Amino acid sequence: xxxxxxxxxxxxxxxxxxxxxxxxxxxxxxxxxxxxxxxxxxxxxxxxxxxxxxxxxxxxxxxxxxxxxxxxxxxxxxxxxxxxxxxxxxxxxxxxxxxxxxxxxxxxxxxxxxxxxxxxxxxxxxxxxxxxxxxxxxxxxx
Numbered sequence: 001x002x003x004x005x006x007x008x009x010x011x012x013x014x015x016x017x018x019x020x021x022x023x024x025x026x027x028x029x030x031x032x033x034x035x036x037x038x039x040x041x042x043x044x045x046x047x048x049x050x051x052x053x054x055x056x057x058x059x060x061x062x063x064x065x066x067x068x069x070x071x072x073x074x075x076x077x078x079x080x081x082x083x084x085x086x087x088x089x090x091x092x093x094x095x096x097x098x099x100x101x102x103x104x105x106x107x108x109x110x111x112x113x114x115x116x117x118x119x120x121x122x123x124x125x126x127x128x129x130x131x132x133x134x135x136x137x138x139x140x141x142x
Contacts, residue, residue, distance in 0.1 A: 033124065036117035040127060043084035047110050048133040050075075050082050055106040055135040058094070067104055068094045085110065097136065107134035 057074040061067030071094045079087040089111040097105050113129040120126065 033120060036115070036120055039084065039115055040112065040117045043110070043112055043115060044131050044133070046082040046085050047108055047131050048135075050079060050085060051106055051108045051133045051135040053078070054092070054108070055104055055137045058104045058106065059137060059139060064096055064104075071106060084115070086114065089114070102139050103136050104139060105134060105136045107132065 054071050054074050058067035058071050061070050071092065075087070075090065075092060079085055079090050091109045093105075093107040093109075095105055097103050110131045110133075111129065112131050117126065118129065
């Protein structure tokens with residue numbers, strides 16, 4: 001009996017299977033985390049690009065009112081073309097910053113609660129389900 005136990009401890013066959021069984025859940029959790037965070041960062045980047053493109057569109061307006069109308073029209077027509085952005089979950093703010101009348105500012109707020117990152121293991125640190133990005137541009141002209 002004692003010699004069989006000694007043989008069992010000295011046997012190195014199938015140690016890779018045991019290591020695989022122990023490390024696979026950790027590896028899969030890390031892999032799923034990278035994928036989910038990659039999707040989240042992709043949505044954040046798309047929102048940042050949409051904010052920059054939107055505020056550039058406002059420059060074509062003669063005044064603040066026309067700039068606001070152009071921003072709304074641009075978002076309505078083009079927000080769905082940006083990767084991972086659902087136009088139904090997007091809201092925006094358009095204004096002229098106080099004390100700086102020669103600039104336009106667009107702020108986009110996106111509800112990212114439908115992204116797969118929220119299905120991860122709960123103890124993982126997760127970002128806010130609302131992504132906010134903005135852009136400011138100086139109006140040209142005389």
